[in-house]
Amino acid sequence: MTFWITALYLLSANFLLKGYLADSAASNTGARDNKGTEFILTFTENLQRDEHDAKLQAVGTTQTPATVTVEAPAVGFTTTFNVSFGEVKTVDLPRVAVELRGSGVQDKGIHVTASEEITVYGVFTESATSDAFLALPTDVLGTEHFASCSPPSGSFPSQIGVVGTDDGTTVSIVPKQGVTFDGLAYAAGQTITVTLDRLQCLQLQSDGDLTGSHITSDKSVAVFSGNLFVTVGNGRSGSGDHIVEMVPPVDTWGRQFVTVPLKKRTAGDVFRVIAARDNTQVRPC
Numbered sequence: 400m401t402f403w404i405t406a407l408y409l410l411s412a413n414f415l416l417k418g419y420l421a422d423s424a425a426s427n428t429g430a431r432d433n434k435g436t437e438f439i440l441t442f443t444e445n446l447q448r449d450e451h452d453a454k455l456q457a458v459g460t461t462q463t464p465a466t467v468t469v470e471a472p473a474v475g476f477t478t479t480f481n482v483s484f485g486e487v488k489t490v491d492l493p494r495v496a497v498e499l500r501g502s503g504v505q506d507k508g509i510h511v512t513a514s515e516e517i518t519v520y521g522v523f524t525e526s527a528t529s530d531a532f533l534a535l536p537t538d539v540l541g542t543e544h545f546a547s548c549s550p551p552s553g554s555f556p557s558q559i560g561v562v563g564t565d566d567g568t569t570v571s572i573v574p575k576q577g578v579t580f581d582g583l584a585y586a587a588g589q590t591i592t593v594t595l596d597r598l599q600c601l602q603l604q605s606d607g608d609l610t611g612s613h614i615t616s617d618k619s620v621a622v623f624s625g626n627l628f629v630t631v632g633n634g635r636s637g638s639g640d641h642i643v644e645m646v647p648p649v650d651t652w653g654r655q656f657v658t659v660p661l662k663k664r665t666a667g668d669v670f671r672v673i674a675a676r677d678n679t680q681v682r683p684c
């Protein structure tokens with residue numbers, strides 16, 4: 400089968416990063432992989448059921464233990480710990496300080512620094528609505544991204560989160576759906592321009608599917624996308640969850656992808672392919 404769309408984006412940041420970046424990872428510092436000594440991130444909104452805190456997991460990747468500091472400066476949260484090779488340390492983050500809510504600008508940025516290269520995961524395990532993402536270090540962040548979400552279920556929005564890595568960053572978002580942002584209504588295709596400082600965030604939510612929304616910035620930003628809570632695929636009640644990935648910038652995308660079916664899943668897997676450029680030919684093989 401051959402089909403044509405406008406440019407290739409393998410939907411799943413999960414897939415791209417855990418696959419492409421991990422495979423291409425050289426062990427040297429500075430490689431374009433998912434190991435790093437600095438991370439800037441946030442958590443997009445989840446259902447508020449039992450008010451579980453969001454968590455970060457830091458994994459040691461070097462023979463010399465890394466000293467890691469996690470900060471949420473807006474609330475004065477800071478913690479420092481050591482993590483050795485192959486060890487996983489989990490940090491509970493005060494939820495109200497790190498979870499984006501609604502559609503607007505907010506100070507919810509998290510800063511992670513490490514003396515040696517580590518890997519970091521964000522984990523948001525609310526009661527029966529959980530997801531985790533692979534964090535990308537600041538040395539692979541970029542200035543052009545596309546959101547990847549799922550068609551919303553019920554009144555739970557699809558959503559995009561952006562964190563500034565530098566003061567005075569101009570972020571432009573062209574949403575694929577009409578949205579309300581900071582109390583103003585924007586039509587699909589109308590550019591929303593926001594200035595973010597370092598560790599300042601925005602969240603954009605829509606009752607429609609924000610997949611394919613284009614996010615550009617004049618300095619590198621950290622981008623997240625997914626859905627607050629959504630049922631993917633068969634729509635079966637009780638199968639919904641929070642979904643989120645940290646989105647790889649366009650300049651890290653690739654041309655070949657390998658997928659492994661989930662064991663025991665007979666209904667097939669769901670893929671979404673998003674185009675960055677016109678006239679990109681996509682061929683399953």
Ligand SMILES: *[C@@H]1O[C@H](CO)[C@@H](O)[C@H](O)[C@H]1NC(C)=O
Nearest residue numbers: 464465466467479480481482
């Ligand atoms: C981390 O390890 C160093 C070297 O062993 C030690 O001096 C330091 O106190 C440790 N820091 C923490 C937060 O445990």
